[in-house]
Amino acid sequence: MKKLHFEYSMEINYAEMVSTCSYTIKCIPQKNNRQIPDNLAIGICPPSNYCLGFDGLHNQQVYGRNDEPHDRFVYKISGDVTVGMALYDEPENDDISMVFKHPHGLNIPGSRIKEYYNSLGVDDISDTYRKALNVMYRFYEDFEYRPNTTDIYTTAEEAFAQGYGVCQDFAHIFIALMHLANIPARYVTGLITGEGASHAWVEVLCEGRWYGLDPTNNKPVFDEHIKLGVGRDANDCMINRGIMRGGGVHTPIIKVSVEEIGKDINDD
């Protein structure tokens, strides 16, 4: 177990005034078998009355609207999360899980991914989790991490065809491979120690438990990851979503920090 402190902030400086904006932020870690959040703080500037709610996948969201003209929008979410209490998440109510058996959006496999899956020859591995791990180890060898080579619209098949991409691409391709192996799989957004950006990985369903696998780092998710949201693909759980009137040219600046602030005494 580890206790992690995280801070996630986004800042947008607009070239022109914004007369009205609406935002939805999915950046709140929830309690589950693997993690316990604490000391959560939400700050939004200019201040607006935000609401809290859950989306269709039970991801928690912060949303609101700002009608005062502004040329800068900043929000910051911070908190502490104890992680690494289990290797899995075991939801009480999992009526939704069958959704994650079906290819969707950015993770729909094309002929190259299908061909690749068949070449792995993992169909005889009977244990689901071992099969998933096996595919991850092999896939890690065959796909390269290269920043700024894909964008948020890149499909699994496109990324796979070029042979390199970022964590989002690792996750989408891995989900496609899991579907081909008949293993329900879902996209996870979150934060990880030692990185200045948000991260993405995958959860696979094995006997009613969702196990986290991080194909970008070739390892199971344990005590370095803070989970924020899940989806069929990246679009279902985008951390930031917003629309505005006005604004002109602008680029959001996102800052992420995750630091270890203490080990649990039960840990050796």
Next chain:
Amino acid sequence: MDRLKLLEHTDTVNELLARYGVKFGIYKNNTFHEQLFPFDAIPRVIEADEFDYLEKGLKQRVVALNLFLKDIYSKKQIVKDGVIPEDFIFASSGYMLECEGVTPVKDVYSHISGIDLVKGKDGTWYILEDNLRVPSGASYPMIARDLCRRSSPGTFADLKIEDNRNYAKLLRRTMDNVNVGGHSVILTPGRYNAAYFEHSYLAEQTGAHLVNGSELVVEDDKLYFITASGKKERVGVVYRRISDEYLDPMNFNPESLIGIPHIYDVFRKGNVALMNAPGNGVADDKGIYYFVPKMIKYYLGEDAILNNAPTYLPFYEEDYKYVLDNFDNLVLKDVAEAGGYGVVFGNKMTKQQKSDFLELLKNEPRRFIAQEVIDFQDLDIIDKGEQVPRKADLRAFVLMADEPLVWKSGLTRFSRNPDSFIVNSSQGGGFKDTWVLSR
């Protein structure tokens, strides 16, 4: 006889309809055309007994479809029990993940259902299609009846016909049933929408405000209507005539300019009713149509009163074979299309088209359904002064208020082309009034 007198007034009624702006807008090659929706004065007449039977069957069907929607967006028991394969739910474009776990006010999903039927030559009625998203068309027979009564009052004095001008009352009752407190509004995408006439007409008839997206705003998990003087007043129910995708750019298509940011979040919290509920498309998918009789059995323990047209799902091996063997006798429909698009007749394809289609079918069997071509009854219309038979269907309207209500009328659409079975108004068809006799 006075019925004939009515026919003499056909031109007058059509002129009045044009003057009232009863038009149908369509986009073709990226330009907007408004065309008149031609009215034919010979009504479809349905006897009281026959309509009683339809009414029972329609209520049963819509009740089951509502239970199905509730199930799909919560427990999914019908899928777990193997009655409907998962593929038909989760690969359907009408299934919306955002709607998972959301319970609409009083569990009503489809407040207004437009159920399309045809009557076979042997007198049997068949369901052709369920429309549970934003079915349109009720206003046309309403206003046509009104104009006919004015131009030929005697006709309606002699015959015992159910008055169909009560549709506005039924609609109002449906809105009031789910109103959580506040104004009732009808949300229109604007005057360039195909059914804009209907939006304004229904608003006028029900006393609801006709609004566009920019007149509604979300604040603190509630929905407000901005009045002409700039005041914000709470909205309790929205009869929205905008499709799911465009309703809320923060929850659905982010590019929508006609929607209201966060309106779905307000709905999710039960602070406003949306008619119809988003996500209904999963139940009126042509693939799901096949399963409706099974749904009725599953949820209600009853046999379906109204028949589906005999339908085959190439998804099932046995049906796939049947489709190959009987290709020329079947009509094939793309499950993702609507409005008469994506419909092809096996016997009207060229050799090349057929082999291309079979290839597509082989690769994507779930995408199509095949149906026996029902030889449905013709109805007479007046074409250039002559009485000629044409194919026609009936869109019946079922409203889910505190109880299911079937409107004792309906939109009868006909094909103006003697060789066509496709009656959709977007394909140039016309319409008739539907008279339900009261005895």
